[in-house]
Amino acid sequence: MTEPDTARTRRDTARSRRDTVESLGELATLARILPRLPDGASTLVGPGDDAAVVAAPDGRFVVTTDLMVHGPDFRLAWSTPHDLGWKAAASNLSDVAAMGAEPTALVVALAVPGDTEVGFLEAFADGLREGCEAMAPGCGVVGGDMSVSPTATIAITAFGDLGGRAPVRRDGARAGDVVAVSGALGRSGRGLDLLFALGVDHAGAPDAALAAELRARDSDVGWHLAPTPPIADGVLAALGGATSMLDLSDGLALDAGRVARASGVVVDLHAGALGPDPRAALAGGEDHSLLATFPAGATLPGGFRAIGVVAAADGGPARVTLDGRELVDATGWDPYARWSGAAG
Amino acid sequence: MTEPDTARTRRDTARSRRDTVESLGELATLARILPRLPDGASTLVGPGDDAAVVAAPDGRFVVTTDLMVHGPDFRLAWSTPHDLGWKAAASNLSDVAAMGAEPTALVVALAVPGDTEVGFLEAFADGLREGCEAMAPGCGVVGGDMSVSPTATIAITAFGDLGGRAPVRRDGARAGDVVAVSGALGRSGRGLDLLFALGVDHAGAPDAALAAELRARDSDVGWHLAPTPPIADGVLAALGGATSMLDLSDGLALDAGRVARASGVVVDLHAGALGPDPRAALAGGEDHSLLATFPAGATLPGGFRAIGVVAAADGGPARVTLDGRELVDATGWDPYARWSGAAG
Numbered sequence: 001m002t003e004p005d006t007a008r009t010r011r012d013t014a015r016s017r018r019d020t021v022e023s024l025g026e027l028a029t030l031a032r033i034l035p036r037l038p039d040g041a042s043t044l045v046g047p048g049d050d051a052a053v054v055a056a057p058d059g060r061f062v063v064t065t066d067l068m069v070h071g072p073d074f075r076l077a078w079s080t081p082h083d084l085g086w087k088a089a090a091s092n093l094s095d096v097a098a099m100g101a102e103p104t105a106l107v108v109a110l111a112v113p114g115d116t117e118v119g120f121l122e123a124f125a126d127g128l129r130e131g132c133e134a135m136a137p138g139c140g141v142v143g144g145d146m147s148v149s150p151t152a153t154i155a156i157t158a159f160g161d162l163g164g165r166a167p168v169r170r171d172g173a174r175a176g177d178v179v180a181v182s183g184a185l186g187r188s189g190r191g192l193d194l195l196f197a198l199g200v201d202h203a204g205a206p207d208a209a210l211a212a213e214l215r216a217r218d219s220d221v222g223w224h225l226a227p228t229p230p231i232a233d234g235v236l237a238a239l240g241g242a243t244s245m246l247d248l249s250d251g252l253a254l255d256a257g258r259v260a261r262a263s264g265v266v267v268d269l270h271a272g273a274l275g276p277d278p279r280a281a282l283a284g285g286e287d288h289s290l291l292a293t294f295p296a297g298a299t300l301p302g303g304f305r306a307i308g309v310v311a312a313a314d315g316g317p318a319r320v321t322l323d324g325r326e327l328v329d330a331t332g333w334d335p336y337a338r339w340s341g342a343a344g
Numbered sequence: 345m346t347e348p349d350t351a352r353t354r355r356d357t358a359r360s361r362r363d364t365v366e367s368l369g370e371l372a373t374l375a376r377i378l379p380r381l382p383d384g385a386s387t388l389v390g391p392g393d394d395a396a397v398v399a400a401p402d403g404r405f406v407v408t409t410d411l412m413v414h415g416p417d418f419r420l421a422w423s424t425p426h427d428l429g430w431k432a433a434a435s436n437l438s439d440v441a442a443m444g445a446e447p448t449a450l451v452v453a454l455a456v457p458g459d460t461e462v463g464f465l466e467a468f469a470d471g472l473r474e475g476c477e478a479m480a481p482g483c484g485v486v487g488g489d490m491s492v493s494p495t496a497t498i499a500i501t502a503f504g505d506l507g508g509r510a511p512v513r514r515d516g517a518r519a520g521d522v523v524a525v526s527g528a529l530g531r532s533g534r535g536l537d538l539l540f541a542l543g544v545d546h547a548g549a550p551d552a553a554l555a556a557e558l559r560a561r562d563s564d565v566g567w568h569l570a571p572t573p574p575i576a577d578g579v580l581a582a583l584g585g586a587t588s589m590l591d592l593s594d595g596l597a598l599d600a601g602r603v604a605r606a607s608g609v610v611v612d613l614h615a616g617a618l619g620p621d622p623r624a625a626l627a628g629g630e631d632h633s634l635l636a637t638f639p640a641g642a643t644l645p646g647g648f649r650a651i652g653v654v655a656a657a658d659g660g661p662a663r664v665t666l667d668g669r670e671l672v673d674a675t676g677w678d679p680y681a682r683w684s685g686a687a688g
Contacts, residue, residue, distance in 0.1 A: 044404055045511055050442040050590050051408035051504070053511050056400035060388055063486065064395035065501060067453040069493040098394040109411040109499045142407065145499075149413040155453045155489075155499030157409060160395070167389055167397050246394050 021121065022114035026146055032118050036125035038132045040140020042104035042161070052142035054105045054159060061104075062160035062167065064095035070152040077206035078195055079225050081120045084154060085127025086226040092158035093136050094247040094288035097234025100168035101160030103136040108156055111149035124154075127226070135231040165238050168292070172243040173263035177293040179308035180300050182233040184223065185252060185275055189284020191224030229288035233302035237292045240301035245292040253282040253320055253327055255291055256308075260318040263293075268321045269308035282327070365465065366458035370490055376462050380469035382476045384484020386448035386505070396486035398449045398503060405448075406504035406511065408439035414496040421550035422539055423569050425464045428498060429471025430570040436502035437480050438591040438632035441578025444512035445504030447480040452500055455493035468498075471570070479575040509582050512636070516587040517607035521637040523652035524644050526577040528567065529596060529619055533628020535568030573632035577646035581636045584645035589636040597626040597664055597671055599635055600652075604662040607637075612665045613652035626671070 021029045034047055045053035054061070068074055068088060079087070089106070096103045108128065112121070132139045139158075173179075199211035199221075215221040229247070237245055244263060248255050252269070260267045274281040293310055294300060313319075320327050365373045378391055389397035398405070412418055412432060423431070433450070440447045452472065456465070476483045483502075517523075543555035543565075559565040573591070581589055588607060592599050596613070604611045618625040637654055638644060657663075664671050 045443075045513065049511075049513050050439040051406045051445070051502075051511075053404050053406055053443070053506070056403055056405050059400055059403060060397050061400050061405055061503075062395045062397055063449075063451055063501075063503070065451040065453045065487060065489050065499070067455055067489045067491045067497075067499060069455050069491045069497075071494070072492050095394040099389075099397070101395070105407075107407055107409040107501055109409045109501075111411055111413050111495075111497060143409060145409050145411045147411045147413045148416050149495050149497060150415070151455075151493050151495040151497070153411075153413075153455060153493060153495070153497050153499075155409070155411060155497075157407075157451055157453075157501040158395075159405075159407070162397070167393075167395075169389065169393050 019118045020115050021112060021118060021148065024118055029118055029121065029146065033121050033125045036122060036129055037141035038129045038139070040105050040142060041138040043140045043142050046140070047143050052107070054142055056161060058162045058164055060162060062096050062099045062101040062162060063157060064092055065155065065157040066092050066095070068154040075206040076152065077208045078199060078211045081123035082127035083226040085124040086131035088154050088156045089128050089131030090135060090227050090229055090288055091249065092156045093139065093231045094229045094290070096158050096160035097231045098168070098245050098247040098290055099160065099162070100165055100234055100238025100242065100245065101162045102235050103139040103158060103160045103231065105140055105142045105159045106132070106156055108141055108144040110144065111147040111153045113150055113152065114148045135228060168238050168242050168245040170244050170246050170259050171262035173259050173265050173267070173293040173310045174243055175265060175310055175312040176296045177243055177310040178296060178298065178300070178306050179267055179269065179291070179293055179310060180304040180306050181289055181291050182230045182303040183289025184227070184287045185289060186277060186280035186284035186287070187220045188224040188227055188286040189251065190280055191218070191220035191222070192286070194218060194221055195224065224286065227286065227288055230290060230303050233290055233304065236302040237290060237304065240294065241298050242292040242294055245290060248287050248289045248291055249285055251283050251285045252291065256320045259291065259293065260320055264313055264318050266311040266313050266319055266321055267308060268311050268324060271323050273305070273307040278322070363462045364459050365456060365462060365492065368462055373462055373465065373490065377465050377469045380466060380473055381485035382473045382483065384449050384486060385482040387484045387486050391487050396451070398486055400505060402506045402508055404506060406440050406443045406445040406506060407501060408436055409499065409501040410436050410439070412498040419550040420496065421552045422543060422555045425467035426471035427570040429468040430475035432498050432500045433472050433475030434479060434571050434573055434632055435593065436500045437483065437575045438573045438634070440502050440504035441575045442512070442589050442591040442634055443504065443506070444509055444578055444582025444586065444589065445506045446579050447483040447502060447504045447575065449484055449486045449503045450476070450500055452485055452488040454488065455491040455497045457494055457496065458492045479572060512582050512586050512589040514588050514590050514603050515606035517603050517609050517611070517637040517654045518587055519609060519654055519656040520640045521587055521654040522640060522642065522644070522650050523611055523613065523635070523637055523654060524648040524650050525633055525635050526574045526647040527633025528571070528631045529633060530621060530624035530628035530631070531564045532568040532571055532630040533595065534624050535562070535564035535566070536630070538562060538565055539568065568630065571630065571632055574634060574647050577634055577648065580646040581634060581648065584638065585642050586636040586638055589634060592631050592633045592635055593629055595627050595629045596635065600664045603635065603637065604664055608657055608662050610655040610657050610663055610665055611652060612655050612668060615667050617649070617651040622666070
């Protein structure tokens, strides 16, 4: 007697979800993942050879690389694999956007414990694909690598095309420029604070059930775990005459300080433009919003809104001020300084 | 009384070598490493902004990414940090070369335990720079990322320019072509076998002193830890009409099988051309030599030497044969299948 097809299918599906990267091996694991990754409009030779070939019509390409390590950079009790794929896309695409470039391609290197279920990697690939589709349609995954590691590690490298324009760097802010931001300020940091306060068990360890409950109650938690920065505004800023730009990965205070120092200017932020909690806006990292400066009088493009002005340093140090006053605790994200060792 | 300058300098140098990435923080660590990395002739915007900008005069670029994880991919008891930098360069440059491209740039993402001494990272950077200088002069490090991890992890992404040529892929081998190789066959695998046999203590754990002694006695050990594949021969092969090419990372038998399957042909290797130990040549991975096929009668360029011929599959399966006979144990490197978990 044969069992009904539906029951067999259901059981086979359950079994195939339980396959691990170790039991399947590299080739079979890749065969499960590759179809889920996005093709790209710029992909000339995709995965499967020694290297990929990507179109660079500009004759230059923009490149950024980013490492996410379980522990300092994410916690598996808080992030779903879909979140990790999405966030890996977001944080790299925003670096490409912050140069004024259009994202064209990604390569993905991934190391996970050998007993990781292949379903985890499939969900990671889905997050990566859906993140690219949402934030940078046409940007594909052109290649990658896999290994085993006791510490889950994601290394993404992202590429962009400048379309003939000069890259928008950090050092072009000039006295009189308007300081503007596109995207959230402090939401990701607030979400992370909530997770550290309420997404942990009595021993302080990250807890999946508590985090899921918290996420359902407060949208900043989901924003921290899988943010959607305004990638297309990078090109719009460049076309709109941005004199400097970067993505807010380490917090507005610290990242604005980078623009100030690179440009030799004072970046004066307006507390009233920083939302209900200016302190959270200044300190919170990982929103991956775009911070740019524009010539006075320029029409701010896309989602950019004014949050301050650039002033001359006048012989004083390049620095960030808030309504003209010194910032005394402009701290930001340093993975070496802040990681407690608590994973989960 | 002041102490002599030389004593103070010596003590300061010793102290600065003992600085850890955790005690120094990310910025100060980067400031120690960046000056040691190679500039590149193609670098338009280097490290320090959100992303780098690299010249791609061809209008396309070649890209490959490779992950090296402590445990499955290297052992800190066997590899010096200088070896790791050199080998990370070698294994990525060879993938670029195997497309027929000239390496132009690298990005480097690195995660190490927080108590890693900065001197370790400096030596890694030195290995990377000297490897690039030796194998691909003009290829620079244009950017990177750092994080902390209990598992030392190196993720390199490498780029190349095709100079207007078509990429040399795996699927172009045709019946009648000559099969040729440039570089060592089996030396790296033999070195690794020696390390596993004699570079371990009584409990089987990798041992630094035994490995160093072994390395001084047998040059294949050093070749495994820091190989020097013939990178420039990639472009020479393309100019010389190569119909297919790949780099030998997983062993000649397995990698030749990839060419055979992609091209739908039989790759027949000549045992007499594989050196004194054909079995070691077939099985040994990580030489990163270049395997290519050329039209019959072509002058083999650079260091290429003939090791076989391509034959039609004639309705049979695409496969690798040795002097016309089937290979029965064509195994190669699968990190998921072969890692025992032993680190060191």
